[in-house]
Amino acid sequence: MRFARYERTGPAASAGPTAAATAVVVGEPGEERLHDLRAGTTLLDLAAAGLDEAREAAAWAERSSPAVPLDRVRLLPPLQPPSVRDFVAFEEHVEGVARAVSGDDGGVVPEWYDAPTFYFTNPHSLVGAHDDVAVPPGSRRFDYELEVAVVVGAAGTNLSAAAAREHVFGYTIFNDWSARDLQGREMKVNLGPAKGKDSAATLGPWVVTADELEEHRDDDGYLALGLQAFVDGRRIGHDLLSNAAWTFEEMIAYASRGTWVRPGDVLGSGTCGNGGCLAELWGRTGRQDPPPLAPGNVVRLEVEGIGTVENRVVAGPELTDLPVVPRARDRDRRRARVTEGALP
Known part of the structure; x- marks a missing residue:
């Protein structure tokens, strides 16, 4: 099953409400159509309810809701996740980016091999599969990132990897747009990335339920999905998802250690x-070739078994048009007042 979230556009907008709707997607590529779920149902509801309930919801939608052609809608991020964790599970990526962002030629740090490291990113910055993406203010080294994300179903804590498989609802494409120059400055403070990853992340075009992709699982338990990235029609990168160092189940298990994963959580x-x-x-090459993304570039990401997202890069606001953020003030350790009970 495939589930999407959308709003009507063009002539179709006059045929019904323009509020966001969640729908099941049916049909072959190029012939997709959407059938709305019961009013008010969201992907978070389906993820919490589980795959059996999702099948019933999809069957009801196909029977009861009129078909809406895909070309009459704007696809939104398929869900509004309570949290987004982004892992760094590909060794080849870590090795190359360490040189480009921080100038570190020491290779992959030993700590990377110990556990699947992640950071929390901004769930409010998600954009749809075909939305424009603005260059972040102040950035001159804008970049895409080709990822797959898992959507958590049932809540869980301190899960094993084996148990975590029962907590997978589905998968989607994730493009973690990155301002490499902002990221490089921030990470020198050892708290990044922050604004370097804060402006936009594409999620879509829909969520494919876990059962649909089981046929792609290899003998080692990894999903062997083909991944491709294009800029202005030129293929820039390709890989297999199974080249990740950890499975999604292992990432979910690690994320749940000492805390909870909840329905709808997204893990890149x-x-x-x-x-x-x-x-x-x-x-790897020591030069910016291909060059950083600029307004007018079109980035298309394709993932086998899931689909395609394609976003156009547009100009964002200039720093000169935004309120000034001052530099840190000079440190002053003087303490002119001692309060009662203060330490000597």
Whole structure:
């Protein structure tokens, strides 16, 4: 099953409400159509309810809701996740980007091999499969990242990898757009990335339920999905999802350690290797070729078994048009007042 979230556009908008709707997607590529789920049902509801309930919801939609052609809608991010964790599971990517972003030629740090590291990114910055993406203010080294994300179903804590398989609802494409120059400055403070990854992340075009992709699982338990990235029609990168160092189940298990994963949580695989982003190539060759993304570039990402997202890069606001953020003030350790009970 495939589930999408959309709003009507063009002439179709006059045929019904323009509020976002969640629908099951049916039909072959190029002939997709959407059938709305019961009013008010979201992908978060389906993820929490599980695959059996999702099948019933999809069957009801196909029987009861009129078909809406895909070309009459704007696809939105398929869900509004409570949290987004982005892992860094591809060794080849880590090796190349370390050189491009921080100038580190020491290879992959030993700590990377110990556990599937992740950071929390901005769930409010998600954009749809075909939305325009603005260059972040102040950035001159804008980049895409080709990833797959897993959507968590049932809640869980302190899961094993084997148990985590029962907590997978589905998968989608994730493009973690990156301002490499902002990222490089921030990560020197050892708290990044922050604004370097804050402006946009594409999620879509829909969520494919876990059962649909089981046929792609290899003997080692990895999903062997083909991944491709194109800029203006030129293929820049390609890889297999099965080249990740950890499975999604292992990532979910690690994320749940000492805390909870909840229905609708999104976990990105991290960027694949072999041109999964521009920065990896910059780090390997020592030059910015292909060049950073600029307004007018079109980035298309394709994932076998899931689909395609395609976004046009547009100009964003200039720093000169935004409120000034001052530099840190000079440190002053004077303490002019001692409060009662303060330490000596």
